[in-house]
Amino acid sequence: GENVEQHPSTLSVQEGDSAVIKCTYSDSASNYFPWYKQELGKGPQLIIDIRSNVGEKKDQRIAVTLNKTAKHFSLHITETQPEDSAVYFCAGDSNYQLIWGAGTKLIIKP
Amino acid sequence: GAGVSQTPSNKVTEKGKYVELRCDPISGHTALYWYRQSLGQGPEFLIYFQGTGAADDSGLPNDRFFAVRPEGSVSTLKIQRTERGDSAVYLCASSPDRENTGELFFGEGSRLTVL
Numbered sequence: 001g002e003n004v005e006q007h008p009s010t011l012s013v014q015e016g017d018s019a020v021i022k023c024t025y026s027d028s029a030s031n032y033f034p035w036y037k038q039e040l041g042k043g044p045q046l047i048i049d050i051r052s053n054v055g056e057k058k059d060q061r062i063a064v065t066l067n068k069t070a071k072h073f074s075l076h077i078t079e080t081q082p083e084d085s086a087v088y089f090c091a092g093d094s095n096y097q098l099i100w101g102a103g104t105k106l107i108i109k110p
Numbered sequence: 111g112a113g114v115s116q117t118p119s120n121k122v123t124e125k126g127k128y129v130e131l132r133c134d135p136i137s138g139h140t141a142l143y144w145y146r147q148s149l150g151q152g153p154e155f156l157i158y159f160q161g162t163g164a165a166d167d168s169g170l171p172n173d174r175f176f177a178v179r180p181e182g183s184v185s186t187l188k189i190q191r192t193e194r195g196d197s198a199v200y201l202c203a204s205s206p207d208r209e210n211t212g213e214l215f216f217g218e219g220s221r222l223t224v225l
């Protein structure tokens with residue numbers, strides 16, 4: 001089955017700098033890779049996703065890249081702002097389920 | 111518009127007791143999922159409904175856990191003879207259609223504490 005690993009577990013960046021979170025997956029049959037943001041006391045919320053037929057997708061300050069050969073994908077946040085502080089989860093699909101990484105706590109320092 | 115609603119938001123119970131957690135999905139969403147999230151971990155899949163039927167219950171940890179969705183809308187997760195290890199946040203999510211893996215809309219979760 002699918003296994004998704006996520007790094008780092010905690011990331012602290014200066015406001016305005018970029019943040020990069022990386023995930024690897026094991027199931028070569030996986031085709032869908034979403035990223036969710038979870039704020040304290042809330043449920044996860046989708047921020048961007050990518051399917052295996054593209055290598056990169058961008059939405060304003062957020063971008064995701066996918067390398068199917070290496071089985072890894074990354075989240076890039078540019079010009080970080082205080083409201084970007086949250087826990088970010090990557091996931092990969094497996095038999096129509098989502099298998100989630102353990103999360104990255106992103107801290108934006110003022 | 112109304113999102114996914116979960117009740118109760120917090121539940122404290124004693125070991126061995128029975129609990130029910132309720133999920134009211136977004137109107138019109140046919141797919142409904144239950145996940146369990148422990149502190150510092152990502153959500154762990156429990157069960158998925160397409161309409162009224164449990165299409166995939168492979169994530170339920172044991173037979174103490176059961177979920178229903180009798181009319182294809184509201185779902186109830188039922189836990190019998192609760193154990194301390196059941197303590198977690200139980201998340202419900204819905205989506206319009208599972209045929210094409212896409213966005214899940216999550217509720218805020220029900221935090222279960224078993225003493």
